[in-house]
Amino acid sequence: NIHLISFNSTADKPRATLTAQSSVIPVGGSVTLSCSVEGSAGWRFDWFRRDSVFSVAQKIEAGTSEQTVSISEGGIYYCIGRRGDPVFYTEYSAPVTIQKQVLAVVKLQHSWSQIFTGETVTVRCEIQGGEGAPWTYEWRAAKLNTPPTSNEYRIIRATESDSGGYSCRGRRDYFFSEWSDIITLTVSYKPKAKLRADNTAVPVGGSVTLTCSVNPSSSSGWKYYWYRDENSSEALTTQDAVFHSNGQISVSQEGLYRCRGGRGNPVYYTEDSQSVRIGKTVPSKPTVTLQPSWTQIYSGETVTVRCEIQGALSLHYMLFPDVHSAASLTVSPDRVQHFTSDSVSLTCEGNFTEWRVRKFSEDSRLSVCRRMTGSTCDINTSKSDTAVYWCESGSGEFSSAVNITVQSMLLYIHHVLLVIFFPRLCYLLAHSVSPLRCCMKVNLSKRDKKWDIWLKISAVSKSDEGFYKCQYSGRESAQSWMSVEGESVTRATAAKHKEKHSIIIQ
Template structure:
């Protein structure tokens, strides 16, 4: 007979319950294990409660397997039992298993700005769709929440940079959790933002308008206040306030700025920088030249003047557009002293006072050329007996004007001719009856600007002797092959002469007193006249003789 030792323990054993996890994922399960330390042969009973105060419900009894899976949240405990009659252990301690519900909250911001600034107020709110009737307790994950709230919203008053970061939440009721929401990131900037004002154009066209735009970079939800001043020193006037539209049109010149505001209480940005809008007045200036010559010459002086009709009483500042004006004047006139070719070009101007512009004037074009040379013409180079010669002086181009003309005789004379020396006709013409070497020049302006002297023209005197053209034989009509002599005869005195002939025949006569034509042909037909020039004084000539006509017929 075998005897087995039996050990008896005075204290009743206690079951031990362990959970694989205290949280059941949405749609999943958790494994629970029950054990009695140091002994065997146990079967297990499993109990669950909905809450601490509710009655425990047997979920499974007399289970040989000490491990089960559960998919409901609640308070769980177990006990072991063995033998017949059954001997039970003490109940295990409770284990809390929380069930994750499939609902996922959403974190929202009110106002809905993820970019805010130091001093603004914002509310972070946790919203669970479909969970409005339940009594939820809320958990928060947030950068600054050392003691997170248990309510569904968190109000940040006078935000600082430390409030920046990600915010997420979940709800809890009894043994149920929602999932964690997605993270929403809040950024708090330490510096107060500055509004930016831009203008479509800085100049208002006459009778038109300009579009202004106000913006705050990198953030939203702003409404805008618009301000205007008449001048830098004048008081700011609010034009429009709390405007949802960030764009306005203005039709007045002035200094404009804007600011943004949002939230309750309203949080304001810094004011934008001023933008100057200048209004174009319908008055249009005129550019004039004094003297009024658009064609001038190197070394001359001219004044370019800006004139605004009807604007005489106003204090204008002037702007110029000109080829050479690197530093344009602000006065109404620009004096060009000793002009050069680089002063050539178009000149236009406009007036400005406060925030008003006139229109630009039409362009006046100034042309500066090299110093011109006068041109002298004579209608005859010999003074007829008892008569005179007309001299004409001019300056090219003909577009230049304002010239007066100065006349000189003989090369060394620097004294201009007077009415005792010549007969002065319209400007640029004189009549002279004295022989000599004549030249002229033009002058204009104050001080007088002179052209280069013209080329000199020699004017001679006509001798009283008048030549006669004779034919030998004295036949005015001859035939081809005949011989005839055309002779220039000057009667009176013993003066020696050089001769000049003028003829429209195809064969020209030699400069001798007679021209012998042998074997005449039709080429010798024409008018013949002559004059003499004294050998002793080449400036004295006779008048031209009367013309004699010679006809040569081809038929015998």
Template sequence: WFRHNSQFSGAQKIEAGTSEHTISISEGGIYYCRGGRGDPVYSTEEISDVTVKEAIPSKPTVTLQPSWTQIYSGETVTVRCEIQGGEGAQWTYEWRAAKLNTPPTSNEHRIIRATESDSGGYSCRGRRDYFFSEWSDIITLTVSSSKPRATLTAQSSIIPAGGSVTLSCSVEGSAGWKFDWFRRDSQFSGAQKIGAGTSEHTISISEGGIYYCRGGRGDPVYSTEDSAPVTIQKQVLAAVKLQHSWSQIFTGETITLRCEIQGGEGKVWKYEWTAPNTNSPPTSSEYRISRVSVSHSGDYRCRGSSDYLLTGWSDAFRLTVSSASKPRATLTAQSSIIPAGGSVTLSCSVKGSAGWKFDWFRRDSVSSKAQLMRGNEANRVISVSQGGLYHCRGGRGDPVYYTEDSSDVTVTETLSPL
């Protein structure tokens, strides 16, 4: 029995002078045999060669690089034939592919800018001398002609004050994507990339704006269509404050409530108010009420919006307008007699409220006209050294709201002896 590895190699005798007419072989190659008998041996002619091919025990595997089987027109993918245990050997590869007019003989088939015609099943086998592998299982590649669009979803369209919102980007029906994230300050501003090529499909944001995303995968990178934009607003805090510091308001006064927005400096805001006793609340930051009445008592709230910032409704500011009659100032004197060469201190007050400034009046007698001595005094105390009838009043706000005049207080001047 004889064997050679190829048509051009020398034959090797693998078995000699056996009386058995059969042998078992486990290697591929070119085999032939001859018979012999007698002594000396008489040999027959050699029979024609028989070629035996050896199948390796391991079936090849077709893999895709990248690994996804659903791809899109324009993507690049490599189909690879892998033979387990065949490392280091010089293999020639055979391919079965629906659209390969000239199948490659290497273990890789690179599809650049795939089209729908590249869709189909791919299988392979390896050949080495007289060794043939089995055909691999078929892997099916699907190429879609329509470019996919990324989808952006938001956990919420409003970022709570001091908080954040999670955005999610996805591409339906396929895998392997990395994501780019973009933000615009307004509909007319350019987009800024805020995250590039991240394998995470979510990001956390704490600023309002217009957001969108897109997916990309492969080398060179194949990008999806941009997602539809999502508008996110950031919430900041609003508060209603009374411009004046006094808590007790009297009928007829003019007051101003102000909507203050924390962190809203430098923005152009639109304001909304809720208030009692009004059908058309203002749209500015100030709510001015001239000549308030008891009907204006109640809760006042405000909120604002600016670009991609907004506030929730502020906490209620409770305004109480007193139903009592106009307050009267009270004048008291340190003494009713001015000592010779001395002075007396007068004090003016308005019971139960604050913020007053004071006007001081004097007249010589009950029948004479009072003269304004000093006006708009922040100090509620003055000193006088001249006798007469004195009274005072309080005033506050803009325009000024005046109390009723105090009762007269008579101060007598002591004359110095001659």
């Protein structure tokens, strides 16, 4: 049997049709392309892509019966249909341009956004997911009249006008990015380093810790450079100090220290810190020597007991009260606590012709009285005169030490002072004690007025020993120690033995 099949024939070749789900591939996403031949069936499809109009077409899929394909790269796409054996091809589809969106990010060359005047800063634009051919960059910043087209924007010697927000975007063939997020730079005045010492004197066999910092504390990235002595421009090395990681060093050598911070490349330096002077201390343990050196002493002999601190420039001589020295020091007015601007005389006594009064102050400085008249040192007191004083003769003899305290006097403010008298007074136990008094001094209408309040202690006993101080209207004096020496005896026993007992006011 013969079957006749009829078919329609057209003179023109059919053309494939290419459609795209979207003309833009989102960041990290893809787009679906569809290819079809209208009015007929049985077709397979080949898929092609060009990087640019002038590049060679690359086949990405061949002979697939699926009408769709998923793509994740930008470019120019087209397709063609084929069927039968021998193969019959349709005309190529019209091209479809697909753009790929990538991400632009602004980054700083370093990790800090707090910038200081004179510093060099580099801002970079990075395109994530856009590797390949060169990009054209655009920059957006308030200061930029002619933005650069490279991926770096370099600020040399920043000024306050460079403060603000910076963003960028990139474009290349069928790739593009949106504007990046804004990064904000803040330019402030050049900072000054700050130096802090945990102690101003190096203990014997130990060290002092120095700490350098830069304000504001929000700034970061600093390295610290250390210097000793005022004119030295050479930074300290590991031979001079022990370096720690948190802006600290430990030093055991005396001198004038300063520091500064530095960061970046080229290095940007802060202003130098204020200098801190570190001195040396001496062993705190004194030694007692006898002169002559023999320890077997006979009644009637003369012996000198000396308290020394070896190797010290800063000396703190202190003899026990019962040691009899060939020299003595008296204070006038006869007390150890004084107001500022008081006139105080320190007089050395003994069988010597040459005298000097030495002073060991609260800041560990040793000095000599410069206002000596014969054997007397005259002082117009100030706060810095709070110190330990003693006399030294030309032949090396010295007296017991005396602690003197000076308190400030402020206008219209009461000051309370516990006044103790010299020389040390001796009393029998059970006698009354009168040389304790509270003295208040106030400046009213440029007239000094004083009120004395006497404290009387009767029937003195060992329990009265201790520190005493005065209080008035919320103010109080420095404290002084009153010690009671001698054995507690009855009146009858004391009268019988006629023993001397003393109350020593220090």
